[in-house]
Amino acid sequence: MKRAARLGPVAAIVGFLAFVEFTSGILQGYYTPLLTDIARHLGIHDADVNWLEGTQLMLSALVVPAFAKLGDMVGHKRMLVWSTAVTAVASISLAFTDQFWVFLVAWALQGFYVVWLPLEIALIWSRSRSADRPAAMTRKAAGLLVAALELGAIAGALSAGALAELLPMQVLLLVPAVAVVACFFVVLFGVKESPDLTGGTLxxxxxxxxxxxxxxxxxxxxxxxxxxxxxxxxxxxxxxxxxxxxxxxxxxxxxxxxLIDVRMFREPTLWPIFLTAGLFGVSVLGAQAPLSTFARTDASVYGFGLSATTGQTSILVGAYVLSLVVGAMLFPLATRWVTPRVALIGASSLVAIGYLLFLPFHDGYAQVLANMVIAGIGSGALVAALPAAAAAAAPAHQTGVATGLTNSVKTVGGAIASCVFGIALLGAAGEAATGTAGAFGGYVTVWLVCGLTAALAAVLLAFVPKLAFSDAPVVEASAPVR
Missing domain, CATH: 4.10.860 (DNA Excision Repair, Uvrb; Chain A)
Structure with a gap:
């Protein structure tokens, strides 16, 4: 009974927030297999699909700081409701246009979903402060949310593949919109607001x-x-x-x-987290497309690649996403035996090992699968751990800002990596390259950069105070409850 009472304020909302992240996963997984079909629907070249990714990344970087700060000021639930409403309207709009510029605007506005996870972590932290071990509780809840996110991504990808041959494009694009509308009502009626809001003006x-x-x-x-x-x-x-x-x-x-207290970047427990998030964005946001195109490259024609079919590539992606779930769920368990700082170092090291293993081992399907699983376990742990660690280390009135910054910095890192990798692949292949994203030297650049940035993150985390992101049992135990 005592344990249930301690978990009550958080347990009451985690289930609803898990549905929100499942919906976020659907949005992130559903459209990827359909991008070529969407290009044909809009009458554009495949290369123009890059504009969709670019505009959404730009909006993500702009929206997170404002909504994170407003969450601390006027309510994390309130901003979650508004961001879900905008995402729902944008998702519905995608189904009712075949004009590229309208689709582009709606696609960009759909990117408001990027604020969901930072707002949710801040919401959970604010409601768990009165518990015995708020940092541990937040880490566990973050792991569950990220697991729901990745399961949603799998469900979205599989649903798109199954429905693509059965439904016309307009109906096909309405499927994720229905999920977001349901998500809006779940947040509106199922989630309670954060206590102790700061108020003020933006x-x-x-x-x-x-x-x-x-x-x-x-x-x-x-x-x-x-x-x-x-x-x-x-x-x-x-x-x-x-x-x-x-x-x-x-x-x-x-x-x-x-809006952003830049003094947080001087804090010994926070600056490594923000820098790690930026370095992590290089691989988690910048490397997925090159990995997919490498798998599809015909080795008999180009001398490298896996010559994988669509189904075999889906298995690779599915295994990677499942490994993210495993990593997210393992992180709170690992912190029972080691400090969160050590667990973060271990997660970053796994990402580094996974990508650096591509350098000698990339010729076989099983080799690539093993590399992606290793990197995926570390990545899943970092996706869950970074916002939770930022929430634990940030001042009480800056929780939303700190968790939002991890996402903003990660997005900027991903945008930079996307540019660098695109140039590397194009430069290696030359203008005459066709049928593949680039030559072998470009892919080596991707693996090397991803591995070295993750290794650098692990080194930087070694400079964090040993007990950073941990609860303080001595202080909490010193005040017995009558």
Missing amino acids: DTGGLILISLALLSLTGGLSFMRLNGPADLLSWALVALGALLVIPFARYELKHPDP
Whole structure:
């Protein structure tokens, strides 16, 4: 009874939030097998599909800081409701247009779902503060949410594959929209609001500055991927985005209630988390498409690749996603025997090992499958652990901001990696390359960069204080409850 009472405030909402993340997984898994069909539906070239990814990444980077701060101010549930409503409207709109620019806008707005997980972790942390071990409880809940996310991704991918031959495109695109509408009502009626909100007014000046910086940076990277590394406009936009961070930081340091308290980047328990999130975004967001195209490359024609069929590639993707679930569920169990810091180092090391193993072992299907599973277990642990660790280490009034920053930095890392990998594959293959994403040297670059960035993250986490992200049993035990 005592344990149930301690878990009550969190257990009451985890089930509803798990449904939200299952829906998020559907959105992330459903459309991928349909991208070629969507291109034909819109009458565009396959290469133009990159604009969908680019615009959604840009919006993700812009939306998370604002919604994370507003969550701390006016309520994490309230912002979860608003973001779900926008995602639902956008998802419905996708089914009722065949105009590329309308589809592009709706696709970008659908990217509001990226704020769900940071808001959920902040919501869980705020409701678990009164429990005996809030950090451990948040880690366990985060693992369950990420497991629901990855299961949703599997369900989405399998559903799209099964329905693609049975339904017309308009009806096919309505399927995820129905799931998001159901998700909206689940949040509206099933989730309770966070206690102890900070209130205040939104730092609009800081929001404008960081939005301009992120828009310039991600826009420059998108143009560079399309126009090549010799494009001066792309480099100018990237440089402008980086330089705009300086006036933003100065403005935030002077603001009494900043959008992002940049002092958090100086905290010994937080800066390695944010940097790890950025480095992790390189592999988790930037490497998936190259891995898929490598598997589909015909070895008899190009001298490398797996010559895998669509079904065999789906098995690879499914195994990778399942390994993410395993990693997310194992992380809270691992922290029973080692500190969260050590567990994070271990997870980053697994990602590094998995990708570096591609260098000598990439010729056989079983080799690639084993590499992806190893990297997937580490990745799943990091997806669950990073926002939970940020919530545990952040000031009480900045929980949403800290968890949101892990997602924003991860998105920027993924955008940079996507650009670098695209250039590497194109540059290695040359303009005349057809039928594959690039030559072997480009894929080696992907594996090497992913492995080394994950290894660097593990090294940086070694500098975090030993008991970071852990509960404080001595303090909690010193005040017996009468």
